[in-house]
Amino acid sequence: MPNAIEIRELRKMYKGGWTPALDGLSLTVRRNQVMGLLGPNGAGKTTTINIMCGLVEPDDGTAAVLGKDAVTDKLAIRKMIGVVPQQIALFGNLSAWENFRYIGKLYGLGNATIQQHAGNLLERLGLDKHADKRIARYSGGMKRRANIIASLLHEPEMIILDEPTAGVDVQSRAMILDFLKDYHAQGHTIVYTSHLMEEAEQICDEVVIIDEGKFVVNGSPQALVQNTPDCKRLEDVFLHYTGHSVRD
Amino acid sequence: MKKIIATIIKEWILLRRDVAGFLLLFIMPAILIVVMALVQDAPFKDYQELRFDLLLADNDHRRLAQEIKAGLRQGKNFNVIDSIDGAPITNEKLKALLQKGTYRVGIIIPKGATAEVINAANIVANSISKKMGIGTLPQREIRDSMYVRMYFDPASKPTFRMSISFALDKYITYSCSNLLVGRMSKLGNMEGIDSAQGDDFKKIFQGIGIKEEALNDKAIYNQTINSVQHNVPAWAIFGMFFIVVPIAGNMIREREERSALRVELIPYAYTYVALGKILFYTMLCTVQFFVMCAIGLWILPLFDLPALNMGTHGWVLLPLSICIAMAATAYGYFVGSVFKTTNQAMPFGAISVVILSAMGGIWVPMDILPQAMQRIAMISPLHWGLDGINQVILRNGSIDRVVLHMCVLVVLSIVLWLISLYVNRDRQHSI
Numbered sequence: 320m321p322n323a324i325e326i327r328e329l330r331k332m333y334k335g336g337w338t339p340a341l342d343g344l345s346l347t348v349r350r351n352q353v354m355g356l357l358g359p360n361g362a363g364k365t366t367t368i369n370i371m372c373g374l375v376e377p378d379d380g381t382a383a384v385l386g387k388d389a390v391t392d393k394l395a396i397r398k399m400i401g402v403v404p405q406q407i408a409l410f411g412n413l414s415a416w417e418n419f420r421y422i423g424k425l426y427g428l429g430n431a432t433i434q435q436h437a438g439n440l441l442e443r444l445g446l447d448k449h450a451d452k453r454i455a456r457y458s459g460g461m462k463r464r465a466n467i468i469a470s471l472l473h474e475p476e477m478i479i480l481d482e483p484t485a486g487v488d489v490q491s492r493a494m495i496l497d498f499l500k501d502y503h504a505q506g507h508t509i510v511y512t513s514h515l516m517e518e519a520e521q522i523c524d525e526v527v528i529i530d531e532g533k534f535v536v537n538g539s540p541q542a543l544v545q546n547t548p549d550c551k552r553l554e555d556v557f558l559h560y561t562g563h564s565v566r567d
Numbered sequence: 568m569k570k571i572i573a574t575i576i577k578e579w580i581l582l583r584r585d586v587a588g589f590l591l592l593f594i595m596p597a598i599l600i601v602v603m604a605l606v607q608d609a610p611f612k613d614y615q616e617l618r619f620d621l622l623l624a625d626n627d628h629r630r631l632a633q634e635i636k637a638g639l640r641q642g643k644n645f646n647v648i649d650s651i652d653g654a655p656i657t658n659e660k661l662k663a664l665l666q667k668g669t670y671r672v673g674i675i676i677p678k679g680a681t682a683e684v685i686n687a688a689n690i691v692a693n694s695i696s697k698k699m700g701i702g703t704l705p706q707r708e709i710r711d712s713m714y715v716r717m718y719f720d721p722a723s724k725p726t727f728r729m730s731i732s733f734a735l736d737k738y739i740t741y742s743c744s745n746l747l748v749g750r751m752s753k754l755g756n757m758e759g760i761d762s763a764q765g766d767d768f769k770k771i772f773q774g775i776g777i778k779e780e781a782l783n784d785k786a787i788y789n790q791t792i793n794s795v796q797h798n799v800p801a802w803a804i805f806g807m808f809f810i811v812v813p814i815a816g817n818m819i820r821e822r823e824e825r826s827a828l829r830v831e832l833i834p835y836a837y838t839y840v841a842l843g844k845i846l847f848y849t850m851l852c853t854v855q856f857f858v859m860c861a862i863g864l865w866i867l868p869l870f871d872l873p874a875l876n877m878g879t880h881g882w883v884l885l886p887l888s889i890c891i892a893m894a895a896t897a898y899g900y901f902v903g904s905v906f907k908t909t910n911q912a913m914p915f916g917a918i919s920v921v922i923l924s925a926m927g928g929i930w931v932p933m934d935i936l937p938q939a940m941q942r943i944a945m946i947s948p949l950h951w952g953l954d955g956i957n958q959v960i961l962r963n964g965s966i967d968r969v970v971l972h973m974c975v976l977v978v979l980s981i982v983l984w985l986i987s988l989y990v991n992r993d994r995q996h997s998i
Contacts, residue, residue, distance in 0.1 A: 365997065365998060368998055369996075369997050369998060372832060372998065374831070374832075374996045374997060374998065375996075375997065394834040394835065395834075397832055397833065397834040398834050402832050402998060404825060404828060404829075404998040405998065406824075406825045406828075407824070407825065408824075408825040408826055408828045408829040408832075409824075409825075409826055409829065410577070410581070410821070410824070410826045411824055411826075412580075412581050412584050412585070413577065413580060413581065417577070417580060420573075421573050421574075421576075421577045422829065422833070424569055424570055424573035425570055425573065425830065425833045425836040425839070425840070426833055426836075427569075427570070469829065481998055
């Protein structure tokens with residue numbers, strides 16, 4: 320069975336860009352793994368995810384997701400993966416139920432399936448009592464949880480999350496992380512980006528640190544901490560490899 | 568198909584919750600139609616159906632003055648006022664009242680006007696009788712400065728002045744003809760003719776007359792342009808094209824709130840969502856058009872305006888309005904695709920519709936626009952829509968008369984959709 324993600328020598332330069340967003344990046348994610356994609360601002364995390372989803376085409380190199388080419392088979396990939404964008408990609412003036420019903424229909428799901436999947440997810444992420452409320456009236460944490468549910472309605476084999484806990488309260492973060500652990504335990508692959516190293520330490524089997532569009536280092540959080548001199552936490556490892564200079 | 572229906576339902580829920588957008592689509596065009604139909608009612612009557620107070624200072628007190636007064640009173644356009652509070656209107660009083668703007672038009676019949684006309688008739692009769700060898704009538708030299716003078720309120724429009732001038736000229740000519748016939752009769756010893764025979768002479772001297780006839784035998788089918796027939800379809804089309812504001816706003820908002828990205832991430836969903844949106848807004852615009860027609864049929868008569876006449880092939884308005892709705896929707900989709908922010912799209916969308924409507928004959932009928940503007944109007948989809956509707960409701964045209972209009976609107980829609988599709992595909996998406 321192929322790896323969940325196989326990226327080889329990816330290069331991408333945006334129009335008008337000064338430096339390449341990706342500069343020969345290679346990485347592999349095995350199936351049923353929780354992989355943390357870490358890097359400072361501008362490291363190339365979002366470009367990598369965009370290429371994996373087929374939203375952006377690389378200038379060079381290959382990217383395969385669940386055995387499908389990210390350029391030629393992007394529609395097949397989108398069927399098999401769930402993407403949780405950093406921003407809330409939901410219709411603010413629709414209730415959570417209305418959003419899920421509509422998104423489910425666009426995935427080609429029947430009413431009963433939508434009812435069942437959305438019902439379970441709403442319950443697990445603590446939104447079942449607020450399902451009829453409009454998304455615009457949700458708190459930040461509730462919106463994040465609803466955003467995750469919308470990406471999982473079609474029961475994808477793999478999910479890609481771009482900073483899913485950015486700006487949420489402690490309770491919501493704990494609920495989201497517990498949910499992701501459960502989801503992983505059911506045999507799903509998770510690719511996860513975050514600036515919060517504690518989170519990555521908590522849920523990732525492996526982390527990949529990238530910087531300036533290039534692979535820097537990978538390994539389990541524990542192994543990276545042990546093998547990097549003078550490092551007690553993953554954050555120390557991150558700073559060791561990416562430096563202390565501020566990125567814009 | 569389920570995806571398209573789901574999109575239509577979603578758009579309907581969103582519209583229902585956007586009270587301002589809903590009002591913009593239905594209430595504003597309705598108010599616009601009522602107001603414009605009322606405001607333009609008088610100009611559309613073109614002074615033919617209106618009755619004006621006309622001041623008359625009679626310094627003559629003889630036959631010409633009497634015939635002018637009688638003629639003006641017989642016509643339905645003038646209410647002749649030759650005295651106020653029992654006192655005859657003097658020249659000075661007439662000018663003062665017009666200057667104040669109390670009245671809009673006045674005429675002064677000079678002293679000796681009838682004598683001058685009789686003298687002129689005598690000269691003509693004598694020149695004829697000389698050749699025939701019959702008697703002569705008394706005559707003298709014609710005076711140069713004898714005029715029936717007209718005065719207008721300075722605020723009167725040129726068309727109004729022209730209209731009054733033509734009417735007055737008609738009555739003076741008529742009066743002079745009568746006097747000439749009388750002089751000729753006198754020379755030919757025909758003084759004994761009775762009034763009935765006199766009427767026959769009027770007909771004889773009229774020669775070839777003018778009679779306006781309808782194109783259709785049935786009165787109901789002979790609709791001429793009036794304020795309602797112009798303003799209801801015109802502003803209904805304007806309202807339909809104002810859909811550009813909610814469509815473009817909705818598209819940009821969905822891009823900004825990232826729900827458009829959600830759709831992009833669902834395989835094959837984009838095309839169905841686009842089709843669903845287009846269908847929804849096309850249906851909405853079509854419903855909007857017929858609601859506006861209903862206002863023309865049932866609400867405007869409550870304001871003493873005529874009811875909208877849908878023509879003898881009213882059903883043609885359905886496919887035609889669908890084509891107009893498609894063009895309006897496509898234009899909204901185009902604006903929503905091309906512009907990145909609502910700050911760009913909203914003013915452009917609204918102002919461009921106002922410009923296209925002015926060019927397309929929405930504000931005033933195309934016939935009164937200059938030739939150059941009439942040619943430029945061809946680029947406005949609103950012109951094609953309005954002209955198509957006029958073919959149906961004014962000229963009783965059937966589907967064959969609007970096929971060209973429908974084709975132009977559909978082709979325009981397809982072109983705008985293709986451009987929108989290209990722009991959207993080319994836009995860089997990112998999570």
